[in-house]
Amino acid sequence: MVNLGILALAIHGRPGFIPTLILLYCAVECEYHEEVIVHNPYMGRLFALQIGDNREMETKQLVRLFSQALPADSIISEKTSLRVYESDGLSAYRQPPRLVVLPESIIEIQAVMAICQSHAIPIVSRGAGTSLSGGALPHKDGIVLSLARMNQMLELDVPNRTATVQPGMRNLAISESVEEHGLYYAPDPSSQIACTIGGNVAENAGGVHCLKYGLTLHNILGLQVATMEGDLIDIGGNSLDAPGFDLLSLMVGSEGMLGIVVEVTVRLLPVPTCAKVIMGIFDSVVKAGDSVAAIIGNGIIPAGIEMMDNPAIRAAEDFVNAGYPVEAEAMLLCELDGTVQEVDEQIDQVEILFADNGAVDTRVAKDEEERALFWSGRKAAFPAIGRLSPDYYCIDGTIPRRSLGHVLTKINQLSAQYQLRVANVFHAGDGNLHPLILYDANVPGELEKTEELGSRILQLCIEVGGTITGEHGVGVEKIGEMCIQFSDDEREQFHGIRRCFDPKSLLNPGKAIPTLARCAEHNAMHVHRGEVPFPELERF
Numbered sequence: 001m002v003n004l005g006i007l008a009l010a011i012h013g014r015p016g017f018i019p020t021l022i023l024l025y026c027a028v029e030c031e032y033h034e035e036v037i038v039h040n041p042y043m044g045r046l047f048a049l050q051i052g053d054n055r056e057m058e059t060k061q062l063v064r065l066f067s068q069a070l071p072a073d074s075i076i077s078e079k080t081s082l083r084v085y086e087s088d089g090l091s092a093y094r095q096p097p098r099l100v101v102l103p104e105s106i107i108e109i110q111a112v113m114a115i116c117q118s119h120a121i122p123i124v125s126r127g128a129g130t131s132l133s134g135g136a137l138p139h140k141d142g143i144v145l146s147l148a149r150m151n152q153m154l155e156l157d158v159p160n161r162t163a164t165v166q167p168g169m170r171n172l173a174i175s176e177s178v179e180e181h182g183l184y185y186a187p188d189p190s191s192q193i194a195c196t197i198g199g200n201v202a203e204n205a206g207g208v209h210c211l212k213y214g215l216t217l218h219n220i221l222g223l224q225v226a227t228m229e230g231d232l233i234d235i236g237g238n239s240l241d242a243p244g245f246d247l248l249s250l251m252v253g254s255e256g257m258l259g260i261v262v263e264v265t266v267r268l269l270p271v272p273t274c275a276k277v278i279m280g281i282f283d284s285v286v287k288a289g290d291s292v293a294a295i296i297g298n299g300i301i302p303a304g305i306e307m308m309d310n311p312a313i314r315a316a317e318d319f320v321n322a323g324y325p326v327e328a329e330a331m332l333l334c335e336l337d338g339t340v341q342e343v344d345e346q347i348d349q350v351e352i353l354f355a356d357n358g359a360v361d362t363r364v365a366k367d368e369e370e371r372a373l374f375w376s377g378r379k380a381a382f383p384a385i386g387r388l389s390p391d392y393y394c395i396d397g398t399i400p401r402r403s404l405g406h407v408l409t410k411i412n413q414l415s416a417q418y419q420l421r422v423a424n425v426f427h428a429g430d431g432n433l434h435p436l437i438l439y440d441a442n443v444p445g446e447l448e449k450t451e452e453l454g455s456r457i458l459q460l461c462i463e464v465g466g467t468i469t470g471e472h473g474v475g476v477e478k479i480g481e482m483c484i485q486f487s488d489d490e491r492e493q494f495h496g497i498r499r500c501f502d503p504k505s506l507l508n509p510g511k512a513i514p515t516l517a518r519c520a521e522h523n524a525m526h527v528h529r530g531e532v533p534f535p536e537l538e539r540f
């Protein structure tokens, strides 16, 4: 049945949040057999979209369908423009979406979701597309919902040290916006200049300062989430505890599979009065790893401890001339912050611990300029390593700190066995490894060999009691390793939770939680308490 209609709506926004809107909707040609009601808790029932079920639609029809919810310049359908969205930071995987939508308001997001729910159209939400696990990789039959245009701070509450922001606001932009009040947002992924707070929430992103100040989860107080039905739910709040189940913990790190984050209330911290950085130089990765365990074991919680091995030190030094010791096998950068007295005392303690654990030299940055220089090499380490080979693959796993030396030695052995160079640069204080495997995707079979080596490294993390992800999420990259980390029952529980929010599995389908069939295909086994069944058998 074909129908044409005009639906005029006067929608009054949440005071101070959404401006009063008058929307003119044109219900376009489509088969009317279902009505979708779009709700908003502050406004009640908003409008009804009459849309049909047509999974095999041509792009033109799809555009018309989404034109019910969005202006024309908020829909991208042209093939070359879609290529911009075909991958994220894990560029080995590419898949153009059928369409990209760029909503500018929560109401538009709700309407988009209602359409997708009705037509069983998969949705992949996207912040800045910096995910390193393929979290924002499009689905071949689906749309990408970009939050890029929703990038404003909505409310700043200085006395309570909180800010409510839109999901597309860049991580660093939050700190920049509150700098004049002596505040900042602590989690600082190395990608913070580009990545968005919505993407950080979805991945539970971490960074250099998360050792002391916690991951994204520990710095978020509340979320507003649009559900697959197009409803809005508020999770958490302005206080430390909220009644009911702790859905905030469930939502943070859920990789865009339970809903679309449309507003985030973040906790802000006062900028510390003093921060100093000390460099420890080592002739072995084991000694550097032991130093990290010793620092934490002695009750010192640095603002961050980062480790780089020789290939990473050399690459960074060539790139930014930070004065790094290019002959060293490993280097630690340890930052202490707090009052001047606290920092000075802890710098002395760390210097002694470095020496006790075999450091060949230590250097304390003498002023702010040198501190920035020390960090510049670490912050530029990924692009610096990117200059060493046509491609690199960043692995993200977490291990107990005491195993750092052992695991890094094993990674070196695996690197030799696979004849692929590996550079290590990572958040050592959290035991969060980032081995970067250097390869050339143009050499036939090298990508597959790289993935196999990556899988071996992650399996090693599990074997020493760690996990297959530290901060980059599972996405498509580590979905096979999920079969090793979790049992069938545990994975079925994840699927069950997911079905409560999204019964049709339309939100980021095929990511993060593998099906039983996929695990069988992957030929992977669950590791219980670090013990792999039949350890003598090779498995990837």
Ligand SMILES: Cc1cc2nc3c(=O)[nH]c(=O)nc-3n(C[C@H](O)[C@H](O)[C@H](O)COP(=O)(O)OP(=O)(O)OC[C@H]3O[C@@H](n4cnc5c(N)ncnc54)[C@H](O)[C@@H]3O)c2cc1C
Binding pocket: 088, 089, 124, 125, 126, 127, 128, 129, 130, 131, 132, 134, 135, 136, 147, 167, 188, 189, 190, 191, 194, 195, 196, 197, 198, 199, 200, 201, 202, 203, 204, 205, 206, 207, 208, 255, 256, 257, 259, 260, 261, 262, 382, 471, 472, 508
């Ligand atoms: C050079 C480099 C350095 C990096 N360093 C770090 C680091 O130190 N620490 C770290 O943790 N990560 C790091 N990353 C990875 C990446 O930056 C983070 O995972 C970041 O949180 C992704 O944010 P994004 O806005 O780019 O999200 P995207 O890449 O666009 O999306 C990531 C995931 O979030 C989902 N998503 C995005 N927005 C929403 C939303 N509003 N609602 C629901 N789901 C949503 C997507 O569907 C996808 O699953 C690094 C990446 C690069 C390229």
